[in-house]
Amino acid sequence: MIRLPIKFLGLLLFFLLNVGSVSAQYKQTVLNKTQLLLNKENTIPLGRLDALKIAVVTPDAQKYGVFVQQLGRYADISSFGFSKYDEQTKYFNTIIVAGTEGDLSQEMLYMLRQSLINRKNIILCRFQEVGKNIPQWAPLLGGRITELAYPDFSDLAQQNMAMSIFGGLAITEGKAINRTEQIRLQYTRGEGSGLNIAKMTQKIDFIANEAVREKAAPGMVIMAVKNGQVIFEKAYGSHTYEQTVSTKITDIFDLASVSKIMGTTPVIMQLQEKGIIDLDSTMGHYLWQAKESNKANITLRSVLLHEAGFTPYIPFYRYLKPGDVQSKASTSHQTKMADNAYLVNHYYRDVMWPEMLKSAVKPIGNYVYSDISMYVMKEVAEHETATPMDEYVQQILYRPIGMKTAGYNPRTHFDKDRIIPTEHDTSFRKVLLEGYVHDQGAAMAGGVAGHAGLFSTANDLAIYGQLLLNRGEYGGMRYFKSETVDMFTSKQSKTSRRGLGFDRADPDPKKEYPSRLSNSTVFGHTGYTGTCIWIDPKHQLTFIFLSNRVHPQVSVKLYDLNVRSRVLDAIYETINEVK
Incomplete structure (x- = not known):
């Protein structure tokens, strides 16, 4: 018969009585086609955020609105175009640039070179097919930037690219050395989770709408996260019973x-x-x-x-x-x-x-x-x-x-x-x-x-x-x-x-x-x-x-x-x- 030390038995008992004390179980259930082509000094995923001053620069604010909005779920950012790039990015130490091959010009490349001289950390996000017929920009900039690519351009592509930068999605495509793990919340509304999100939403809608109708509260925001994935996030009602301002998920x-x-x-x-x-x-x-x-x-x-x-x-x-x-x-x-x-x-x-x-x-x-x-x-x-x-x-x-x-x-x-x-x-x-x-x-x-x-x-x-x-x-x-x-x-x-x-x-x-x-x-x-x-x-x-x-x-x-x-x-x- 094996006799375990009393100290070990105590630790084992503590573990058995605290079965909830386990580390997070992130479970990525969505396909992320983002590739990390070059990860300068392991920039991606971005780590501690209080030292970062992030500017997001895109050729068209409306076209890349989904990308900018998704980045904003993770950190304070400021969004600009290229028209006054140098002046507007002066007080930022991290610059995220995004665009398709057709939207990114040679002139923009020269702007990024200047930012490197000014010791900015550049993260370039390109929406296009990855292949030898399309040159990467990182080598043209001396390999001194971080570069990511997504094989198409869509709302989903923009969301996944943004989440990949902050570690909301793991990067599982491309070279093994450039793959990453999930380290933050994933905003994919239960996609691939195996849960009947539609049925759950109907139940929650009924309860929340009843609460507003019965004047239990003018409005509310409900959110649920499982395995690091946001499976539900919705606002109901209004700020007041006058119903002049609808409640939003971003309300405080x-x-x-x-x-x-x-x-x-x-x-x-x-x-x-x-x-x-x-x-x-x-x-x-x-x-x-x-x-x-x-x-x-x-x-x-x-x-x-x-x-x-x-x-x-x-x-x-x-x-x-x-x-x-x-x-x-x-x-x-x-x-x-x-x-x-x-x-x-x-x-x-x-x-x-x-x-x-x-x-x-x-x-x-x-x-x-x-x-x-x-x-x-x-x-x-x-x-x-x-x-x-x-x-x-x-x-x-x-x-x-x-x-x-x-x-x-x-x-x-x-x-x-x-x-x-x-x-x-x-x-x-x-x-x-x-x-x-x-x-x-x-x-x-x-x-x-x-x-x-x-x-x-x-x-x-x-x-x-x-x-x-x-x-x-x-x-x-x-x-x-x-x-x-x-x-x-x-x-x-x-x-x-x-x-x-x-x-x-x-x-x-x-x-x-x-x-x-x-x-x-x-x-x-x-x-x-x-x-x-x-x-x-x-x-x-x-x-x-x-x-x-x-x-x-x-x-x-x-x-x-x-x-x-x-x-x-x-x-x-x-x-x-x-x-």
Whole structure:
């Protein structure tokens, strides 16, 4: 009889109990005819994106519109023609040039030569037959560019070429040395997946249209990714019930409490794995103001598990005094909470945070969901990094990974028309909230809070979901250790279903949360504004639902109609049909 060491048995038991903790299973089910002819310094697929300033240059903006649009799913790009090539590309370090043989001229070749002299990284994409009768441009430029080719020109060709550049599609044609692997999301709407996408779409359409008709929410965006392939992505309804602006998949939503796992938690994950913080150390250890409070000996682990005994919610806006809020900015009122609503300076520092530290604490160990938990974790993070959390998460994750819209206070970065309005706040800010966080406490904290404040498109949420399915890796880069992701997303509590920061599927099948067909590997979070993300390692699935169910006033119909769970049920039913 073979006796295994106790340590090995422990590791084996951990693996068996965490069957969802497996690396991503990208499955390319579409034919990609893109060939990589020359890959200068292994440029393709493009890696970390925060150092790249990308210009896309085509002979005809309309003709190559599909190509440009698809590139824009992965990174911030600027698109130009050749008429003012030199001036327009001056401030970019990466230039993607695309065209057919008939569209690319000798003069354009000379322009690329100049860009090489100026140390630009050139990626040339040619739509034509690959063969000895058609000379490659790379040798004419001294082999100093990256060159790709596709054997025809069509919308499909443009999409596949664009996805190949970023690793959304693996390049499987041509010389073996120039083949690549998939490293990012693939936008092929379930092509070749074996799933009955049409049937699933009918089910989701019925549920979503019912939700809009019954005024559970004016509009919504629903997205599902399986095995790294986007199998569903669709917008429904309008920004408001006036139906003047239709909802688009590129719209930006207030995520509410999804901010907890997409904003604060990844920052804490990074600090923990680098040894900067210890989850079993205390609030009093990290926060001077907590040392003399009733929270001094509460561990960060208890805080993340919502087992610290904090009060669930403090309605700070109800305690404002006359003069604390005014309709115009001034030297004394610079915290903008909404259009025409400015809070007196330092209210969070001088009133809110001290009040949280003084608030009552119940016995530690029982699960009580509290927003104060993530206020605390934000304070810990900012004290340790000496950087505002909204800036820090952009530096370590959002910009490098290609999350283009995710962030706080979106009105400072995006046009108002792209941001879905939430509540018409008649009691506090007395205005329609457009691009300002719905949560009152987060608004009073300047729009950046540990528990709320984050805005995003569905696409950025999908990127984050895939990173977690990949157990910390995305776009060919590792951002978290696999064991860090496993620890935070797995069940960590003896008294609840929770992970560290993350919510999880309820083990009681009668609760059908988040779906009657979900399983024990599922983790994610919901948001008060009518949002959620659920990640299922067993099925390599990410499900995203974004809505503004709080417009124009808070409504419970999204819950009454069980919209989010029913949509996820429809996706699971489709997956289970092919087993």
